[in-house]
Amino acid sequence: MTGASANQVVLFCGHMIDAPGRASERFPARIEELVARAIAGELDAIGAGAGDIGLCSAACGGDLLFASAALDRGVTLRVYLPFDEGTFIERSVATGGERWVALYRRVTEATGCIFADDVLGPLAPGDDAFTRNNLLMLSDAESVRANVLRLLCVWDGKRGDGPGGTYDLVKAVEARHGEVRRIDTEELLRVKGP
Template identity: 45%
Template sequence: MNTSRSNRVLLFSGHMIDAPNRESPRFPPELEPAVAKAIHDEIDALDTSASDIAISSGACGSDILFAEDVLARGIALRMHLPFSEAEFIDKSVSFADADWTGRFANVASRAQRFIATEIPGDTSAGEDPYERTNMRMLDEALSLGGNDVVLICVWNGQGGDGPGGTKHMVETVRAKGGEVRWIDIRRL
């Protein structure tokens, strides 16, 4: 780990683990070990330090794998949720299995959490909560890290199941000239 430079901000976005009834696989559960290793290796390649900051959401799958890895390194995690914790767990965690709910609780208890509905002025009528959360995470990353922000993403290179997914985050970071480190899930 590097201890001689200023803080770097690791921004993260990635696919959720597939629901049991998902028609076309994107992140099947059997890929979990390979995705966890790829995230770990990508963070290793960045020469991180405990003074760095990680920003992510907390959905089952790659968000939680990223959170577990950075927390194990002593990196502070700032977790953004688009809804109340209970609603977020219902929509983005518990559909996978009870293990993910427990893992979410573990990382959430060790993270600084930001819930969009609890932040004054953070909701607009008709605005997609997932896109809003992506923008909030990116804005925070830029305010904390300046030019030293890196987006790590676990992505299949395609649009998601709705607005505000990994594609949205990748496109937004690239449009702002940010660094994107893409873990292509199709190659794992």
């Protein structure tokens, strides 16, 4: 993406829809509509539209809700996958159900995908695919000549279940003095209730 330009670059990361049997709620399906409205509201607040570039992955939950809202606003969207598509769908999309797989297909048919392995080569032993994918998105976001770089995230504010989660990308963007706009899933859970 080097050499591209945009009014603003909006990098996205966020929680997946909770898998069945998850021990503690983070993004249960019952707040999906609230999250979708919050993402749309954030994109509208920053005036996202044609002339802007959005970067995200495509997991069920925040990623696909952001991707759909960005496309609805005419944002040029780049979708990054940490490994091959079949494995990604199995691990990060189908866990939410067939509806998410259908949304994934609609989004990626409109945008195509950037595979981390194609850009960076095979994953080195001991490296985390999700961390590498997030850092690739951040690097590409930084390479765009833009007036503004923002990270929009759907996040409970806590460390993730493993490396490469929202927490890590938020910290990387903050270290680069980027703007972080957070949709707090804990707050939405309080609004929605059990």
